[in-house]
Amino acid sequence: MGAVLRRHATGLAAACALAAAMSACAGPQAKPVGQTLASTTSTSPSTTSTAPTTSDVPTTTAPSTSSSLPAAPTTTTAKAVPATGRVVVIDPGHNGGNATHTAEINRQVPAGRGRTKPCNTTGTATQTGYPEHAFAWDLAVRLREILTARGVKVIMTRADNAGVGPCVDRRAAIGNESGAAAVVSLHADGSTAAGAHGFHLAHSSPPLNTAQGEPSLHLARAVRDKLVAAGFPTSNYAGKDGLSARDDLAGLNLTERPTVLVECGNMRDANEAATLSSPAGRQRYAEGIANGILGFLG
Ligand SMILES: [Zn+2]
Numbered sequence: 001m002g003a004v005l006r007r008h009a010t011g012l013a014a015a016c017a018l019a020a021a022m023s024a025c026a027g028p029q030a031k032p033v034g035q036t037l038a039s040t041t042s043t044s045p046s047t048t049s050t051a052p053t054t055s056d057v058p059t060t061t062a063p064s065t066s067s068s069l070p071a072a073p074t075t076t077t078a079k080a081v082p083a084t085g086r087v088v089v090i091d092p093g094h095n096g097g098n099a100t101h102t103a104e105i106n107r108q109v110p111a112g113r114g115r116t117k118p119c120n121t122t123g124t125a126t127q128t129g130y131p132e133h134a135f136a137w138d139l140a141v142r143l144r145e146i147l148t149a150r151g152v153k154v155i156m157t158r159a160d161n162a163g164v165g166p167c168v169d170r171r172a173a174i175g176n177e178s179g180a181a182a183v184v185s186l187h188a189d190g191s192t193a194a195g196a197h198g199f200h201l202a203h204s205s206p207p208l209n210t211a212q213g214e215p216s217l218h219l220a221r222a223v224r225d226k227l228v229a230a231g232f233p234t235s236n237y238a239g240k241d242g243l244s245a246r247d248d249l250a251g252l253n254l255t256e257r258p259t260v261l262v263e264c265g266n267m268r269d270a271n272e273a274a275t276l277s278s279p280a281g282r283q284r285y286a287e288g289i290a291n292g293i294l295g296f297l298g
Contacts (some may be wrong), residue, residue, distance in 0.1 A: 112253020
């Protein structure tokens, strides 16, 4: 895989799939662009807070029962709607403020397997300047909406797209501390290899704990299959059949929950960039990923 590592003028590793850590894709410095997020629905203040945000499970999803009957065990509802009440951590890669806080994001943090990596990176961008961090945030919001509507309790690793970090080790800790049933990190790639396109899902390999083994592979296959069903091609340059075994991504190395990192597509491929840059394209990614997660939660 090192053979396809690309470096940009910034001197930072560009290919997100080959970056050094979860959320560590390092493409060109994100430049201010006229493009705005299609779905900036967050009302959170623009702070650099690293506290995860939660999206509470609606309390009205359970059908009410006749008061003349004994109260049904709560497990009845949970069994009928398996996703209800389950915790899913969504980790939108990078952050909009990273590019202007290089000292903070370049700080070395534990990356697993005895290594260290930069706290975070700026991410890549399309040729027309649509940044990966904006893509990841917008996709995360769409994914959160779909999962929350299905009764899933969603926790995000960052509150908005105007802050810095959090560091990759902190992102992993948020997943671990939540006891999440699934952790999904959202990225898009920046390979400059000619014709490189398609999505792939990175998983920790060799696994460092039970969760990194079959549970993470199961999650990866579930999301892969639903992205294929949504019409997205698997990568023709990274991994195999849409899955990529990695030992160098901090978030994957440090996780203790079923975790995958989704590289939705290659932002440097003109055709794929058009999809990644469009609200309709991101909604299609969100629906495919959500269906995979919901199938995994089963
Ligand atoms: Zn990335």
